[in-house]
Amino acid sequence: MIAIGIDIGGTSIKGAAVYDDGKMLDVFSLPVIKGEPGEDTIEKLIDLLENYVKDQGIADEIIGIGIGIPGLIDVEKGVVVSSNNLKWENLPIVEIFKKRLPYPVRIANDANSAAYGEAIYGAGKGIPYVIMLTLGTGVGGGIVLDGELYEGNLGQGAELGHTVVQFGGRECSCGRKGCLERYASATALVFDTTKAMDEHPESLMHRISAEQGQIDGRVAFKAARQGDLAGLEVVEQYIYCLSEGILNYCNIFRPNIVILSGGIANEGDYLFDRINTYLAKERYGFPRSPVVKVVPAKLGYDSGKIGAAALFLHEKNS
Numbered sequence: 001m002i003a004i005g006i007d008i009g010g011t012s013i014k015g016a017a018v019y020d021d022g023k024m025l026d027v028f029s030l031p032v033i034k035g036e037p038g039e040d041t042i043e044k045l046i047d048l049l050e051n052y053v054k055d056q057g058i059a060d061e062i063i064g065i066g067i068g069i070p071g072l073i074d075v076e077k078g079v080v081v082s083s084n085n086l087k088w089e090n091l092p093i094v095e096i097f098k099k100r101l102p103y104p105v106r107i108a109n110d111a112n113s114a115a116y117g118e119a120i121y122g123a124g125k126g127i128p129y130v131i132m133l134t135l136g137t138g139v140g141g142g143i144v145l146d147g148e149l150y151e152g153n154l155g156q157g158a159e160l161g162h163t164v165v166q167f168g169g170r171e172c173s174c175g176r177k178g179c180l181e182r183y184a185s186a187t188a189l190v191f192d193t194t195k196a197m198d199e200h201p202e203s204l205m206h207r208i209s210a211e212q213g214q215i216d217g218r219v220a221f222k223a224a225r226q227g228d229l230a231g232l233e234v235v236e237q238y239i240y241c242l243s244e245g246i247l248n249y250c251n252i253f254r255p256n257i258v259i260l261s262g263g264i265a266n267e268g269d270y271l272f273d274r275i276n277t278y279l280a281k282e283r284y285g286f287p288r289s290p291v292v293k294v295v296p297a298k299l300g301y302d303s304g305k306i307g308a309a310a311l312f313l314h315e316k317n318s
């Protein structure tokens with residue numbers, strides 16, 4: 001049994017055929033061209049998928065196509081209502097797919113798909129209550145309770161990145177101020193790193209970013225590991241905001257684990273030990289409530305694709 005899982009991101013779309021044991025065939029990929037109408041991008045994606053299905057010889061085995069999309073979607077109508085990153089508005093994506101391909105198609109929010117993938121096949125396998133945060137351009141959220149993806153009305157829930165951690169704080173693309181996304185995304189980390197570099201010409205971060213050829217989410221972490229004070233301050237503030245956000249979700253859902261994905265999740269024990277130490281003491285009910293463990297994603301950048309395919313491979317109540 002095979003399903004196609006597609007993960008739509010701000011700069012590229014990636015997809016693959018996924019078996020029901022979670023194994024994937026080759027990945028296909030399409031760049032997202034800024035300003036290109038969503039309809040055109042989807043038509044190109046379908047061209048690519050048609051060739052892929054032919055090349056892999058899997059046409060008769062496919063039970064459906066699952067697609068993870070960032071932003072506001074309507075899972076019942078199969079429409080991308082509004083995706084701020086992609087600038088897609090009212091795009092009837094399921095209808096476009098169905099006009100050209102003979103398979104059933106389902107959509108879900110990108111982070112919901114990723115959480116489902118991790119819960120079924122990755123770090124959350126066999127664990128009842130799983131929360132996931134994707135730390136990238138934005139902060140995506142996913143909730144899996146007792147093996148079922150909780151998506152909320154029309155699949156528009158679990159927007160964990162758009163919960164306020166600072167009243168009147170930084171402006172968010174969603175229109176509110178102080179959302180976690182503005183403090184805990186990779187974008188926010190780069191913003192804070194750049195600001196700290198401007199304020200601290202003596203910081204190691206200058207040398208590290210010059211060596212790397214860019215300022216990315218790793219710069220402050222690398223500097224902090226070497227004892228650089230400005231880097232340490234950026235990292236500590238980042239971890240503090242992220243941990244406070246996670247604590248809110250812990251107190252609402254009391255999950256067994258919280259999974260983090262994105263480049264930042266590659267920071268290993270340095271990051272996870274600090275978050276887990278903070279959570280251990282600050283969680284509601286300490287010390288009598290159960291510990292919530294924060295762990296890195298196991299499927300890495302594949303969780304979105306695999307999770308989108310799982311919308312068919314692991315149907316509700318099956």
Ligand code: BGC
Pocket residue numbers: 069070071072109110111112134136137138139140141159161181
């Ligand atoms: C969007 C979410 C999305 C997340 C990760 C946020 O800005 O609002 O819908 O899941 O980014 O892509």
